[in-house]
Amino acid sequence: MAAGSPGAKRRARQHPDERRKQLIGIGLEMLTTRPLHQITIDDVAAKAGISRSLLFHYFPTKRDYYADVVRAASRRLLRATRVEGDTIDDLVAGFLNFIERRHEPYIALFRSAGTDDWAHEIFRETRAALTDQVLTALAIEQPSELVRAAVGAWLAYAEELALEWAQHHTGTREQVHALLTGALEHIVRSAR
Amino acid sequence: MAAGSPGAKRRARQHPDERRKQLIGIGLEMLTTRPLHQITIDDVAAKAGISRSLLFHYFPTKRDYYADVVRAASRRLLRATRVEGDTIDDLVAGFLNFIERRHEPYIALFRSAGTDDWAHEIFRETRAALTDQVLTALAIEQPSELVRAAVGAWLAYAEELALEWAQHHTGTREQVHALLTGALEHIVRSAR
């Protein structure tokens, strides 16, 4: 099925910004259903109703396109996990809420992390930003390298446990919540 | 440079088992330097000094080859992390020793985890086996689902922290060791 009305102009010219948004949007959508490297240019172009060539007009290479998509996913994630409260409880509650409702984009970002160096870099930056959020919520001003590393590692723990809970309903929400806050407290206390 | 002596027979026939081992060995080696999906059949064949076709004679498809390579990496990992001692201290010490010396294969396995469904499955199995090892060392006979999940998540924490330590020397070995054992004790105690 074509994008526009039937018999529409064969060349529906659009403004570059909107095209870019559209293409990246398609990438984000596809990223939730399959791993990054299984998204072919042809797929994206077909879904957008444009030719392969046009995609290369906007993104010099497939990797550049991927990178922009993953960056967009990262930005979404960071915006969505921004916590309102200050306490660890609020933080963890918000995190669990997010994972419960939108674990698919999270997994998507996760999965792309290992595909390439640049993807891993974006993933690291994302986790670093999350670490900052946690440290802020904990009111830790000048964390040592060890504390930062420990909190970053706790994020890995939290991601794993929360995803397991969201996908396989392992334990109750309260149990998971308690496990997360307890571990964070313990880890931070131990690390300094 | 050719594999054998110069002017050797053009068709150096080998036994299937050795060929398979050789090919998988090449895959394992390449896996430490680049992400899985960047390993092309041509690369492997060239390095082995054979034609592309022969690789498809041994592995029906590229994915099957990949899967066998990743499985081999997983087996290596499990063999190398097998702990001798019984206490948590022994366990963590062995884990740190392993990560310190051979974090590259570990990272390689890590990275391949997100590339595809089958890779993720192998990764899950590997982590499940590691979880069993930990539970055994902890002398926990009949763990609840929650305890299993928590220990599995602790593995994510341990991997992250240990890799950070091995790569960027974050904190001393004793500090990391204490962080790991402390967290594990705390988590297991909380989870039941």
Place this chain on the structure above:
DNA sequence: CTACTTATCGAGCATTGCTCAATAGTGACG
């Protein structure tokens, strides 16, 4: 209406995963 910019396309090239029929080591058996 004209001219200029550029979004858009189609054709075509190189790489790569994969197939298939043909070839040639190698071991088994006489």
Place this chain on the structure above:
DNA sequence: CGTCACTATTGAGCAATGCTCGATAAGTAG
């Protein structure tokens, strides 16, 4: 030692895919 069956091995070739390049037309300015 010779012959034969088995199969490891290859080369040619197809389809998909990343990517290039020149041509074209949809807008915009004048």
